[in-house]
Amino acid sequence: SQQGEEDPQALSIQEGENATMNCSYKTSINNLQWYRQNSGRGLVHLILIRSNEREKHSGRLRVTLDTSKKSSSLLITASRAADTASYFCAPEPGHGNNRLAFGKGNQVVVIP
């Protein structure tokens, strides 16, 4: 499957703690993207990391990419209640249709 597969699928943490999510995929990629979805809404793009990059930061977000292990992680530091959402990773395959392949998502609950 070209889909990203997130782990864990559900995560519950206290406000102020860090949240780490992992994503694995199976094919070569051009880039890998992370998205966030609040309940009942559309997805919002968070960060894109290209296949030749190993780490990327955006505010409280840190994304790593290990193409040798075909895995990525998303770290949210100092979590807030407003971070409660589902987080999806989406690898863009390096061949074929180049369409993003969304996984099932990580459901993160931040308890105030």
Added chain:
Amino acid sequence: EADIYQTPRYLVIGTGKKITLECSQTMGHDKMYWYQQDPGMELHLIHYSYGVNSTEKGDLSSESTVSRIRTEHFPLTLESARPSHTSQYLCASSRAGGDYTFGSGTRLTVV
């Protein structure tokens, strides 16, 4: 600020009715997509388009149809709605190699 718009936001309709879900984007993106998502579940691609007059079926079989007569507009039509079509429908657009911009979705309930 949303640059991609979906209407209606919510729709409750009777079985057998024809419906069209609207999706418009103002970013000039060539690529547009329709996804179907049940609550708490993964996204399933049902249609996509890489430009005007180009439409393709996605990974999940769907009884819906789409059209792309203008770059900015990508409507989805169900000729005869059934309860099994009850779901959330998400529209998205992108440039080649870029990130996707999603609309807020249409939550469809067929009774």
